Amino acid sequence: MGICRVDIHLADGEAFDIALRVVKAADPFDYLVLQPEQKDRRLIQVYMRDGPAQSLLDNLQSVLEDRKNWRITVASLDVTIPKLPEPKDEKKNARQQNTREELYVQVSSGAKLDRDFIVMVILSTIVAAIGLVSDGVAAVIGAMVIAPLLGPILGFAMGAALGELALLRRGILTLLAGIGIALAVSFALAMIMPPNWESRELMSRAEVRLDGLALAMAAGGAAALSVTRGASSALVGVMVAAALLPPGAAFGLFLGYGEWQLALRAALLLSLNVAALILSALIVFRLRKIRPRTWIEQQHADRAVWLNAALSGIFLLVSIALILLLDLGQTVDIGN
Structure with missing residues (x-):
């Protein structure tokens, strides 16, 4: 479990006395x-493990939220000398986890729709489309490495878990923008690249299989778990991109080639993966107890979870509609 330093800057007087009691x-x-x-100011520096730090932050915000001129900052510490003893009893099994505030800052910054995000999506889609058409596994993997699609997925899920509608909105808008850019770029590339129907990389993105859905489930859970533990998310970012970028690029390519049945299959795979x-x-966010601090905010979070479930239900309904369209198209082909 990591160590952090919590700095509490506040005015001297009653607020300081209350904050000090909470710290103790x-x-x-x-x-x-x-x-x-400043003569009328105090600074309390608190050193503790990451797990209990969340309770301290919640309690401090509860007693100070109606007061003015205070600020709390949190910094992670890598080393302390001498070495701290291992926690005992039930604390020994406590799971390492970043504070809610640290997670929010990290996820929110990754869900921004900015110039870098747009450029990276364009470049990764170009690489993915070339890899799909040329049946180049290395190119497809390289595209997944540089695709910045992890941030909006986590932003959408954490926005729902915290009831933070701004983060929820940012995540879904960035995700839709990323998918839309990938579709437009791959559609344009289909105009200049001849199709290769022998490409296994391309044709496999028109197949909806259980192992693909299992990959998407595992990627989403691993991404959420890695960010709550403060671990590197580079590898799980590749897993998330594997579930989104190749099907999205294949969808645009099939549309550009006029293959509507294959395009519908790629769209179905993309919808189910999202x-x-x-x-x-x-x-995972709910199991890791990533939830709002106050009771009122908790009500907002519950509504956001229902909203999240509703949006996911929409994705599933879209998938069902695509399946019906595919079945209808196959029936028409057989009839002809």
Whole structure:
């Protein structure tokens, strides 16, 4: 379990006394009370493990939220000398987890729709489309490495878990923009690249299989788990991109080639993967107790979870509609 330092800047007086009592009740392994240059200010530096730090932050915000001129900052510490003893009893099994506030900042920054995101989606789609048409496995894998699609998936799921509609909206808009850009770029590339119907990489993106859905579920859950633990998300980002970018690029290519049946199959795979990614990430966030601090905010989160479930249901309904269209198209072909 990691170690963090919580700095509490506030005015001297009653607020300081209350905050100090909250700090002592949190049982940190060390804390300091400092006097800044401003005579009417105090600084409390608290050193504790990451897990209990969330409770301390929640309690401090509860007692200070109606007061003015205070600020809390959190910094992760890699090393402390001498080495701290391992936690005992039930604390020993506590799971390492970043604080809710740290997670929000990290996920929110990754879900932004900016110039870098757009350029990376364009470049990754070009690489993916070339790999699909040329049956180049290495090119498809390279496209998944650079595709920035992990951020909006996590942003959407965390926005639902916290009831943060702004983050929820940012995540879904960035995700839709990324998918839309991938479709447009691959559609344009289909105008200049002849089709290769012998390409296994391309034709496999028109197949809906259980192992593909399992990949999407595992990728969404692993992405949410990695970000809550503060672990590197590079590899799970590749897994998320594997579930989204190749089917999206294949969808645009098939549309450009005028192969509507294959395009519908790729769209079906893409829709199912998006629903699986979002639902599995949301489940992990809920299991890791990523939820709002106050009771009122919790009500908003419950509504957001229902909204998330409804949107995922829409993806599933779209998938069912695509399946029906595919069945109808096959019936017409047989009749002809």
